[in-house]
Amino acid sequence: MNVARTIERLIRPHSVAYAHCDLPCGVYDPAQARIEAESVKAVQQRYQNAEQMKTAGQTVEDYRARCLVIKEERANLVKHHLWVLWTDYFTPAHLEKYPQLHQLFWSATKEAGLAKKSSDPEQGQKLLDAIAEIDKIFWETKQA
């Protein structure tokens, strides 16, 4: 057994590659919410430029309808990933150190809700900014 452990230690690679997932592996990362929020903003931009973005056989209305469906879906996923962080990762000890956490999550999820109604990329940027604040605290707690 010890021999196996010694060999394992000797041949262990220096790099790690992530077969990344969310819930079962217990890996938390605000990047998931950010990626979905980036999708939201990108869709808002596409909605605004529907005329140029649509394919030849597609009407502007159809293209925009698709944008809205996808935006709704992505915004919901932003909320989901934020809630997972809020409820599963952060602890009361974190809240003591960062008393603004509840407010930050509340604001960020509110922005995700607003993103469903808005097709303005500036609103999508506000959502990204809110997530960035959470991201900063998250990585501080990781280093603590």
Add this chain to the structure above:
Amino acid sequence: MARRMLLAVGACAAFVAALRVARRAFLAVEVAGESMLPTLRPGEFILLRRGLPAGAAGRIAFVRGPDGRPLLKRIIGLPGESVRVGDHVELNGRELVEDYVLGTSPAADFRGVNQLGPHEVFLLGDNRVASTDSRHFGPLPVSRVEAVAWVRYWPPGRVGRIARPRRRFRAPTPASSGATPTLEGA
């Protein structure tokens, strides 16, 4: 004596040179996370060949994700192909047979058709219910693929070549269930 010394120095130099060549050609990583189950398990050590070889469809790629994190995901769609992920994967309108998959893609991850650009690949984790991949962050540029999985060398009981499954498609019949898969070299 001097000749022996020379030989020893020569052997050391050759070893170092071989190591440098090996580092350029190969990459060793430890697998973290469960999104490539059942093919790759967390804690396994694998050796990858650098670069993207021809016929990369179906290979497990070491890629840089959108946030720069090194990821292991299977290459499903190649440049120019159209990919649709529902409860199964459709490539250019044909259902892909995937024996390596664990579970089915959750409804929340369903997408429309992704028409890949000339330099894009579409990646999926084998563990479809627990993978963050192109269903979430979209296709990635081919340039982000740094290597493809070749051999698993730890643990001893799982040592072996990481096979590349041949692309197979389910025959397009009206009642597709139970239809015979067709083979296509890729």
